[in-house]
Amino acid sequence: MTALREHIEAVALVDHHAHGCWLAPGDRSRFENALNEANTEPLAAFDSGFDTQLGFAVRARCGPLLGISRHTDADTYWQHRSGIPEPELAERFLQAAQVCDWLVDTGFAAGAAGLDEMAALGAGRVHEVVRLESVAEEAAAAPGDYAAAFDDLLWRRTRNAVATKSILAYRGGFAGDLSDPALSEVAEAAARWRDRGGTRLDDRVLLRYGLHRALRVGKPLQFHVGLGDRDCDLHAANPSHLLDFLRVSGDVPVMLLHCYPYEREAGYLAQAFNNVYLDGGLAVNHLGARSANFIGRLLELAPFRKILYSSDGFGPAELHYLGARLWRAGLAATLARFVDADEWSQADAVRVVDLIAHTNARRVYELG
């Protein structure tokens, strides 16, 4: 088993979905709120972002990189963290993640590092993921026909990108019609949206249009699935509602991100469709000491060539590092159980580690 654990510790990861980390200084409330994904309001006075699985995992796993021991109390953690400039924290945590390639969603970037800044941290190659809803907002602000503007922008922005991304989960969810709308419908919807200001796209017709144009681009299309903030109706972010869309999605890889608590439904879809993949980013961090159980559930119906790694790190650089740490620990615990029970051989386990860590991602995103 030592060989398996050593392999998992050292394996290079493709983090196929992350955001920028902070580079600018911030106060403790910024940090504590960043430890809560779902709440869109400031934490209540009686609460602390540290008193969560994620908070405990940050103290346990990230403390040592700040020079303090595991489980040091929250005040001390914050004291040490706030004594180090954000850019130095970013370098330290991202380099420690042992990630060879970061696929960065640039669509939600308020206060976070951009692509060039991420690359400058020297922690691996950086690739762009283009958010469809951002392209739509740019198209709304452009003169002339919306559809033409969207198509043109999408083509230009994705030329050097490795994937597109949809946050439909936050804009009404997956349930309901997701067919390709007629151009006349798109024109009408765009006119209405432009009249309303053309921000925060939630028009269903235009969301559908974006998805189907992304299919034509042909690069992998990422979907936010499951847990997120409370703007999202959790039950509408169940990926089984994507079935009709998947039935017409052809060969374009569709990447189901995060998935909790619908990881079993996502695994089913990854088995049912040659072009569907899944990961457990975001959830792994928030589950902390419970993340190994979750990683086990990712290894159920999904074929092993359809599972990827991501952190979904955003903001505190701890998250970019912690995702990798918890993934290595949880995968090791899960696979060791299979091997100990003689259900899997160790050689097979090592092979599956490589598939999830980087091989599948390199194939799907053509990372070379």
Next chain:
Amino acid sequence: MTALREHIEAVALVDHHAHGCWLAPGDRSRFENALNEANTEPLAAFDSGFDTQLGFAVRARCGPLLGISRHTDADTYWQHRSGIPEPELAERFLQAAQVCDWLVDTGFAAGAAGLDEMAALGAGRVHEVVRLESVAEEAAAAPGDYAAAFDDLLWRRTRNAVATKSILAYRGGFAGDLSDPALSEVAEAAARWRDRGGTRLDDRVLLRYGLHRALRVGKPLQFHVGLGDRDCDLHAANPSHLLDFLRVSGDVPVMLLHCYPYEREAGYLAQAFNNVYLDGGLAVNHLGARSANFIGRLLELAPFRKILYSSDGFGPAELHYLGARLWRAGLAATLARFVDADEWSQADAVRVVDLIAHTNARRVYELG
């Protein structure tokens, strides 16, 4: 680890949702049917309430308090149990639960001890939880304007109570509109309901009215969530359908009870809203030897200051005791795993035990 286990064994519990236990004698069929939560009919001739996880747990955990050894067969268990008067069983089991405060829902009390009788058992302080649907039935029977009668009754009944409770899950479920109805709608709905007899409230308008009046009372509002008897459409008792209601619920604590099999959705809501809490009462008893796994799932997304303990005991006093026993055992097993893996420190584990056992409940219900 011994210190952690000893702490969990001895910690005082606030049981923030229970019902009265039996004081009057009954036959074996009453007992066996009480071991099945979901079935509203007598058990089939081929079946036995003892051949369930709950039945096995009763024999294993409660037998010793009757003077018989763990796992003694069902017939012997019943023989010993039926030889002891119910009031003595009630005293014995409730005192053994080591509960300092019982929050008792008086809305479903057929054949069970009332508040004074519960208090007289000498097993801890007793506080009242007022069921909204019972208040509605009283208001339907009162003369004059329904809304005024409801408001007046609710104010008087909750003055000395610590919380309100809704069984909307049993009266149509959470899906659909849960906004505050206009008073004219309330008057019309009340007239229709009074014409039908004014019993077993299932009018949606009046249910919604009750919820929003409860928000004005401002005391914690408990919701039955998830498993219950088959009058409830299980899928409609998924708490994610409460999202729109929670979005307007302000600061009033909303307590999600039981939650199985939607404990992950409930945990998400507890993270998403500063005023949402959860427990695993009822489910812990019915899961018996599987309850430790369930308790682990309660410790996922929910912040640790948002998790409470309850038994949901009703009827056999075994249930009031067993809830506590299984909770102590399951929490110990769960936390020991975190500590053994060095994901949590033992000190943190002890602190979280106290939060769930009583600290959170005392804060939310202002128990002093």
Next chain:
Amino acid sequence: MTALREHIEAVALVDHHAHGCWLAPGDRSRFENALNEANTEPLAAFDSGFDTQLGFAVRARCGPLLGISRHTDADTYWQHRSGIPEPELAERFLQAAQVCDWLVDTGFAAGAAGLDEMAALGAGRVHEVVRLESVAEEAAAAPGDYAAAFDDLLWRRTRNAVATKSILAYRGGFAGDLSDPALSEVAEAAARWRDRGGTRLDDRVLLRYGLHRALRVGKPLQFHVGLGDRDCDLHAANPSHLLDFLRVSGDVPVMLLHCYPYEREAGYLAQAFNNVYLDGGLAVNHLGARSANFIGRLLELAPFRKILYSSDGFGPAELHYLGARLWRAGLAATLARFVDADEWSQADAVRVVDLIAHTNARRVYELG
């Protein structure tokens, strides 16, 4: 614990839901596609049916019956397998399953052994399960009144059968009205369907008619539940949508098959209704090294007299064997944990093994 494990290894199983195994030769793509349940298209060029939990379990568990060691690589597995005639593989695997009674669904039998051929393998008694949708297609092809033809065919075909089976999950799912339609509606729907060719029944009225006629036959009615191929909308195969149907199903045993990922909902229904049962067939095979966790979940709310065993084997005879092997291993692991923790006695565990292995099935299907 050795006694418990030995008992589970040797206990005779009733496989209460299986299909025929292959007898005719086939190529590797037939085999690999048979290792994927959900995908209705050929596997992608980059994929392999062997790189799944099921594929790993086949290599680990079935290899030794081909004379090769556990975990031998996929190419070698295929090489040895393809060197043995299918009928010999069928005999070898089915006999090794230690199944005393096979209940065979004859409704989906393309390329698979029929009842007589299954019986001729000498691996246990064979009983028929009649698929309602097949009866409907026969009735559509018969002259005269559809309802009369259906009733007559159903009566004749079920006279010697032990159960009926519905694949409503694949024909629109459980959500929506499932009441008994009026005969006039049936006649109209049948006329429309016959005009369309009378194949692949998906008319809701006729599906409902079939269910209610099956209730009158009174033999156990099996439902495909949860995971299947992608023709099925997974969320519509959630058994909680059967609640209204179950409320009128009387005493006729309703058998919920497979259930993943809705096994918790299925367990709730098995507790809520005296006539509802569940198993975990199909899912156990596809979960491989993760199947023990799943088997644990089957042992939650469902009373122990309501749980059965099945493989749902179809095609490769490995599946008929593997279902039994994984069930024995997973049940042993689950129950050993209960007994080790002193939550169950070993004698109780042995008794529950017998209930699930054969006692419940013999009672429900009156196998004698």
